[in-house]
Amino acid sequence: MRLAPSSLRGRLLLGLGLGLSVLWMVLAVWLHHEVRDRVAAVLDERLAASARMVASLVDAGAAAPAALTQGGRLPLRGIACEVSGLRGELLARSGGAPEGGLALARDGFGQRRLDGEVWRVYTVTQGELRVASAERMAGRTGFMRQVALVLLVALCLGLLASLALVWWAVGRALGPLSSLRDQLAERGAGEGRAVATPPGAVELEPMVATLNQVLGRERDALDRERRLTDDLAHELRTPLAAIRTQLQVAQRTDGARAEHARDAAQQAAERLGHSLDQLLALARERSAPADRAALGTVLDEVLEELAAPIREQGLSVRRAVSVGTPAAPAGLVRIVLRNVLENAVRHSPEGGDIVLTAVGEGRVGLCIDDQGPGLAPEQRRRALERGWRGHGGGRGLGLAIVTTIMRRTGGRVALAAAPGGGLRVRVSWPPADSA
Secondary structure, three states: OOOOOOHHHHHHHHHHHHHHHHHHHHHHHHHHHHHHHHHHHHHHHHHHHHHHHHHHHHOOOOOHHHHHOOOOHHOOOOEEEEEEEOOOOEEEEOOOOOOOOOOOOEEEEEEEEEEEEEEEEEEEEEOOEEEEEEEEEEHHHHHHHHHHHHHHHHHHHHHHHHHHHHHHHHHHHHHHHHHHHHHHHHHOOOOOOOOOOOOOOOOHHHHHHHHHHHHHHHHHHHHHHHHHHHHHHHHHHHHHHHHHHHHHHHOOOOOHHHHHHHHHHHHHHHHHHHHHHHHHHHHHHHHHOOOOOOHHHHHHHHHHOOOOHHOOOOEEEEEEEOOEOOOOOOHHHHHHHHHHHHHHHHOOOOOOEEEEEOOOOEEEEEEEEEEOOEEEOHHHHOOOOOOOHHHHHHOOOOHHHHHHHHHHOOOEEEEEEEOOOEEEEEEEEEOOOOO
């Protein structure tokens, strides 16, 4: 069962409401005890003052019986007075006083039950007379209940006013979050405009800065995907057009020319299938769990896949790879190695060498050197850019996919001149035990 509110406003209101309720409840209990004690003290003082006043009147020689029998003329109403001798004989009593004698055996405050009611009594001795003043405890209790009721109503109204103030204050305090939400709701996909920190919310600046960084990375990723899609459209359009053209040639001709057209169409179809396989592998690696494998194991698999074209060109592959596992999914590492090695095989002369060496500097990777025509310094700077046209004017996805994978997996790719005059491609990742 879920008890906590799902919204931040609800959590704040619940926490502050409970806190204020407990605080006001404790305050109400404390005030009730304080008011009860102070009111009781005031009422006792009234009893004592009434008894002393009557005693002073009697001591001054006033007509005590006449004054006391006229209860309505007593200074404080609701108080019963009684004057008696030291031996207990009753001398005078006010109207409404109970039968049976009010005076206590000793001077001071006390309680007596007379005529079925409990009385609060104060007794004072003045010469030969004893004066007692009293009031019903039921009246005191009723008065205290009224005071407690007024206090409770005041505290409840105060609590409700506090909660209303908290509701308003929380709404005002959460206003910047609503403004931030509106900004995010109005943003379009890949929009370059940064999210602004709402006015009066400097505490949100770190979160807004982090949010802008995340949105920037998302925008960059979306731009890369769009560029990759554009490159894919160009890459697939070329072999499709070649297949269509060669098939038309094969249909209209015969003999060696038709055979050559069919071979060209088959090569274009293989190129198209290879590009699609790589893109599908990228999509699968994006959603599948990241499995890792030793670099030597992945390299053996790639060389086995490329064994046929290596034999056809009479190439020699020399390798010296150190043991290590890159901190990247094995499927993506396989795509990188296959693209780089295919590029080396494609541009190597017949009977040439492809040299594989391990990288150092605490990283796991390869340096692939071929003996092809290589690239000029300006070409090497642009070769990893999307849309760059290589030897023969081709516009392939090989290095573009390599660049995308290396960015995604934290790897590095660099081009340089090989010692033998060809191209050196260096790919590397952090070791798996450091990820």
